[in-house]
Every structure is written in structure tokens, then in C-alpha cells.
Amino acid sequence: MTDSSSAPESPPEFLDPPEAAGELGRLGPYRVIELLGQGGMGHVYRAQDTRLQRTVALKVMNERFAKSPNSRKRIVEEARSMAAVHHDNVATLFEVGQRNGTPFLAMELLQGATLEQLLRSGRRFNPDEVISIADQVALGLEAAHDRGIIHRDIKPANLWIQSPTERVKILDFGLAVAGSAVQGLARGDSVVGTPGYLSPEQARNETVDERTDLYSLGVVMYELCAGKVPLLASNTPTQLVNILCREPLTLSQQKRSGEPVDVPEPLERLIMRLLSKEPGQRYETAGHFRKALLSVSEQIHESKQAGLAIEVEPDAVNGSSVQEGSNSNAAKKATRGGSGKVLLAVGGLAAAVLIGGGAWWTLRDRPAEDSPAASVREASSPEASPAVLAAQLGALQLTGKVIADPEIPVGEMARFRLQLTNQAESPETDPRVRY
Known part of the structure; x- marks a missing residue:
């Protein structure tokens, strides 16, 4: 999701006319107040639920996707399934519906910033913080995977860091399966995901399971440590080739601001395993990954404690x-x-x-x-x-x-x-x- 510096000059067509001062328009029972941000999948507005008198974040699907009946059906069905997942590390969905042919999601309005925004601001994360973020994401993914829901688009822009608690919230379940930043492949097929964070099986346009989310989480962890994704390219075709054919540099081989990346060896091994080309070489489930992550955390802390003995x-x-x-x-x-x-x-x-x-x-x-x-x-x-x-x-x-x-x-x-x-x-x- 990308921040918008200003509201649109005129209200979008899917909104009903405003009924009071200080609002852009109405979407069913919601008073739409202002545009908060926009991305490839749609727009996010601050809105007021007139029934419960609470402020929400209203996500409205991009018109390009809303025109497709199949996309509308997929986003609504997936989001309704996700609304049943109640977990501290998953953004809460209050309502999923359609209005004037436009799908929308009403979700909790969060304080803080996305992980992408924090990285762009120059914030760096130490190994303990990387482990904490990964563990919270894995907890949220585990709750979703247990219901058969695969996110397919884990990336810093879809990970919200709440302020001041630093709790991680996964965003955009359901939105990820409705469309893609990677379009126009052979036979009109599309790859669901974002360049740089795609798993190899996504790049091959194969059926995916929960291990594809773990691969993307590995890319996020790699980026938190090195400041860049492992196999980034300047264009989508090259990006897909890199993901399918090239092995990423290990973190110890990378440099950040001219200095070698300093990551504890157990954490580096875990991240590189997540980036395995074949799903079978990664951790089987988010739960198995969390156990391995706990072991890595203990090894790192034991190493620190040994310096005090x-x-x-x-x-x-x-x-x-x-x-x-x-x-x-x-x-x-x-x-x-x-x-x-x-x-x-x-x-x-x-x-x-x-x-x-x-x-x-x-x-x-x-x-x-x-x-x-x-x-x-x-x-x-x-x-x-x-x-x-x-x-x-x-x-x-x-x-x-x-x-x-x-x-x-x-x-x-x-x-x-x-x-x-x-x-x-x-x-x-x-x-x-x-x-």
C-alpha cells in the first residue's frame, strides 16, 4: 500500500453523494472521510461506520479488477473466509461486501506503519527484532493455513508494525489472490504475487501451498538483514528467470552500506533454507518453522551468555x-x-x-x-x-x-x-x- 499525499479531486464513481460536510461520499452505511493510501489492488479510505459509530479502514477494490466477475467473486469469498480467522497477528476484518458492483472490506484502523515504510525511512533491525517479526508473521500464517488460506503475497508492504507495541499484523488476505503485479504471461495467465517476493512455484504458475508463504517470509527476513531482496532484477521477465535459475548470495556474502552483513550463523542458515528452490527443502509448515526459529533464538542467546561466563x-x-x-x-x-x-x-x-x-x-x-x-x-x-x-x-x-x-x-x-x-x-x- 502506497501513501497518498492528497485526496482525489473528485469523489470516485463508486461512492454515493456525500450527505454531510467533511466526507467524500457514502459507501452503504459508511461515511468515507479521506483517502489514506492506494496500491495496485485498490484504495484505502478512513471511514465511519454509521451503525456502530466506529472508525474503520475501508479497502475498496481497484476498478480494473472490479470489472471482472471472477475477481469480485474470489475476493469476496476469500475475504469472508479470512474474516473468520481471529488472531492477534492478522488484521481484523469487520465486514466484506459489494456496493455498486465494487467489492470492499471494512477492517480495523491501525496505528503505526508498514514494514516497507519503516525500511524506506532507514530503520535497521537487529537479529532479535528480525526473529520477533518472523515469529509473529509465522503465527498469523499458521492461523490462516489451518483454515486452508494461503496469503500468496507476503511482503513488507503487507506487514503492519503497530505503534507503540511493535505487534505485527498481516494485511491483505484475499486481496492477494484477486490479481497480481505480474501480468501478461503466456496464454493470458497471471502470476499471483509481487516481483522480488515470488516463490519459484509461483514464478512457474503452479499450484501453491503454505510453503510458498514461508519462502516469501524468508525473502522479507533476508531484506531486513541485508537491506535488499536476494534476487531483485530491473524487469519482471529477468526477475522470474532469477527466481527460477539463480541461487541467491548468502547473507555473509552480501554488503550493506559498504560493510559486510553481520548475521548470526544459525539465523543465516534458517533464512537460506526458507529460500530453497523446491518447497520440499523448506520447513513443512509455519509451526515447524517457528520451532526452528525458537531453536535459532536460543542458540544466539546462548552465544551471548557464553561471553559472560x-x-x-x-x-x-x-x-x-x-x-x-x-x-x-x-x-x-x-x-x-x-x-x-x-x-x-x-x-x-x-x-x-x-x-x-x-x-x-x-x-x-x-x-x-x-x-x-x-x-x-x-x-x-x-x-x-x-x-x-x-x-x-x-x-x-x-x-x-x-x-x-x-x-x-x-x-x-x-x-x-x-x-x-x-x-x-x-x-x-x-x-x-x-x-
């Missing part, structure tokens, strides 16, 4: 060695993605805790005169407070226990709480008394 190998250190900071502390290792060891310098934290945090000790059972308040009173005089030397403190003994929250992604800040045990053997060696 800290393996500490305690080393024999004495009090004086603490002054040397990280150089004399135990070796700290981090494992990322199950391969290689990356050294993490956390010794500085240990030294800082010892030198600057000597007063933060866990209180064991002590007599009243050894309470923290008494210690503060004794240390109130500057002359009675000797300097705190790191060499006089015991060494911090680290264990192999991981203290990081594994749910914190790499690159984000975390706060840790360390509990140090007071190991003083007597009041004379108790740092709370001495310092």
Missing part, C-alpha cells in the same frame, strides 16, 4: 601480592560461542574491593563493645587512625562460581554484590577496630 582459576597469592593488581590475581577466562578463550581482567575489581572496601565486612556475633558504632567512635580521631595498607589485609580468595547474571547481553552493564567475610581472629586484628 567467568571461569576463575584460584592462584596462591599473599597479602603483598594484592598491591600488584590484576597482574598477580588468578587467571580469568571467558568462553564465547563454545570456541576460543577470551581473557577478562577482573583482578582490578578484586584489588579495589580489598583496598577501598575494607570496612565492608559481614558482621558475625560480637560483643556489644565491638559493635560498628563503637568502632566508629574509636576511629573518630585522625591521630588514632593508621593508614590502611593493602599488605596488611588478607588476600581475596576467588572461587570458580560465576557471579554474573547469564541473562545480561554482552556489552551491557551489570551490578554485582560481593559479600566479604570478616575472618579476624581477635579484636586486635579486626579491621573494623584497627581502621
